[in-house]
Amino acid sequence: MEMRILGRSGVHVSALCLGTMTFANEADEATSRDIIDRFLDAGGNFIDTADAYQRGGSEEIIGKALEGRRDSIVLATKGRVPMGGDPNQGGASRRHLIRALEDSLRRLRTDHIDLYQVHWPDPHVPLEESLQTLDDMVRSGKVRYAGLSNFLGSDLTRAFLQCERYGWAPIVSHQPQYSLVSREIEHETLSLCAANGCAVLPWSPLGGGILTGKYKGAAALPADTRLGDNEAQAQRRLTEFNLSVATEVTRVAAEIGKSAAQVALNWVLHRRGVTAPIIGARNLTQLDDNLGAQGWQLEPEHVTALERISRQPLPYPQNMYRMFNIPVGP
């Protein structure tokens, strides 16, 4: 598998990162372990999880599966999401993040996390407190590198500057949503991260599954699918716009003899500023399909067609920037 560099860290990671949100959920333990084995056999070395996935269930499976081969894996996890009813069992405070890290280390059966990420911003905690805590984690040896997820461009900028100002461990990665049906990070985050040596690790690169082309509308939702099983997600994802993008992805896929999932993932994989999309699968068939997204590149005419159908109006002031030929995004 193609390898890339994780931001300014110099660490080599596979261009596809294995997401594990389905573990201990749609994928039982045996299937999850098969998914890990197949991913590693295909040359992948980068695995992303979070304490929040099935309240530690995903981390527990990964911990068992990686015993004896932990050293060859770049292991990423996240903390911040509530892990219980007590208000202090969540958040990006020093108190909670340290506790969350200790719990993740135990479940993952390891003495260090390669990339520890704050899962979401926390409006109740000064950003500097979270950044300094990440720095302490790195200095303690329990964490190798620090990352953030779901942060605004303005907060990311502050994080980059404050880490530099105080000599704290730099933020080497950001994990935002990004796909052909969710291109918001092109307005700011992609170029901001590139300029600061920060890797971008897109989540939901298939828009939660819609870009596989398996959804035709709200009327006939396939069973045993994320949108078929979750009305709120179906309502949010099954918009006319998203379905029209999925139709175009399917058309391009048929033209070039690839699956729709491979086309949608290939597009994300080759966007400037993207380091490694995080792929999700509930079984080996989906994983195999998704692994086929790398090792080739879409023709420019197909990229143009996909970007035309998925383009959304620029917000202000990006639209003014564009008007005056000031670069916006990648």
Ligand SMILES: NC(=O)c1ccc[n+]([C@@H]2O[C@H](COP(=O)([O-])OP(=O)(O)OC[C@H]3O[C@@H](n4cnc5c(N)ncnc54)[C@H](OP(=O)(O)O)[C@@H]3O)[C@@H](O)[C@H]2O)c1
């Ligand atoms: N930082 C964050 O806030 C955040 C948020 C979300 C996710 N993540 C990370 O990103 C990873 C990926 O996110 P995601 O699962 O939303 O990604 P996604 O690729 O947009 O959606 C994955 C889902 O699409 C369906 N699917 C995948 N491949 C398929 C294929 N080849 N054919 C048909 N259906 C297919 C499966 O769902 P069904 O079979 O149920 O349809 C699968 O669970 C997660 O595992 C997690 O590690 C992070």
